[in-house]
Amino acid sequence: MKAIVLESAENPIVYKEVDKPTPGPGEVLVQVKAAALNRRDYWITVGKYAGIKYPTIFGADGAGIVTEAGEGAGDWLNKEVLINPSHNWGDHDDFQSKDFKILGLPDDGTLAEYVLVKAEYLYPKPAHLNWEQAAALPLAGLTAYRALFTKARLKKGDKVLIVGVGAGTGTFLLQWAVAAGAQVFVTSGTAEKIEQAKLLGAFAGVNYKEQDWAEQLTKLAGGFDIVVDSALGPDFNKIPDLCNPGGRIVFFGGTAGNIPELNGRPIFWKQLQILGTTMGTQAEFKAMLEFVATHQIVPVIDEVFPLAEAAKAFAKMENSKQFGKLIVKM
Structure with missing residues (x-):
């Protein structure tokens, strides 16, 4: 073969x-x-x-x-x-x-x-x-499903930020969250990918290459209940300030580097959670496929x-x- x-x-x-x-x-x-x-x-x-x-x-x-x-x-x-x-x-x-x-x-x-x-x-x-x-x-869909539903406990009406939409997992995160009734915001390095994300149901997006990307998101959304990131790197320290009280930050990769020095005060005062995740269980894979069938996601x-x-x-x-x-x- x-x-x-x-x-x-x-x-x-x-x-x-x-x-x-x-x-x-x-x-x-x-x-x-x-x-x-x-x-x-x-x-x-x-x-x-x-x-x-x-x-x-x-x-x-x-x-x-x-x-x-x-x-x-x-x-x-x-x-x-x-x-x-x-x-x-x-x-x-x-x-x-x-x-x-x-x-x-x-x-x-x-x-x-x-x-x-x-x-x-x-x-x-x-x-x-x-x-x-x-x-x-399989791989990206399962990773996105566990990140959103098991780790972040996504529910209808949540404000969700997907950091770095465009690759396979980021696209599934967007599709899963939109199908579940969340209001989804995205970041990307290109305006074209942000527009493509909007066609899939994203409410708005900003270019993470712009110096004030975090400030732009605050003006657009106010704050986020869930942030999912697969890059980490130096800009990760801006994410706690973007979260609403009780917010969940989930990550499953580190393509942009390690977690930088963080100000712990907003993390404990807003009772935030920083959650790592990898792939998922057999039960989550089955649930992901049922979710795809129920919502007829392509x-x-x-x-x-x-x-x-x-x-x-x-x-x-x-x-x-x-x-x-x-x-x-x-």
């Missing part, structure tokens, strides 16, 4: 022929119809991710058809499925176990014509979505690439030019 392989530090994105795996007990072989890239995949290519292993097939997100099933794998043969990439979460809903891993490293992932997974991580493909749309959902896709041209998708992600998900179609 053909696959995109992390072959070495010098050759991180290689399109090549590899052996097709065979399912063992409890496992299935999925013929991948479409897969999606995540920022995680890019960080792996540049060596800035823990536990890098050569060779490995990229890809956490995928949708396809089960073509083979091992003993005890259940009634999945010939079914259209979506794969939950959050594996070995463990017994505690509040945090993942020490055995937790994400599909695509260390185990071979979805940027291939076939992928081997345990049957317990399969879910029926949402009926209203095509292959590309379904493949966009993921935003920026561009679709053939498997042989996956390197072009990585190049586009490197420059953060996308709005929505980058998809690889088999």
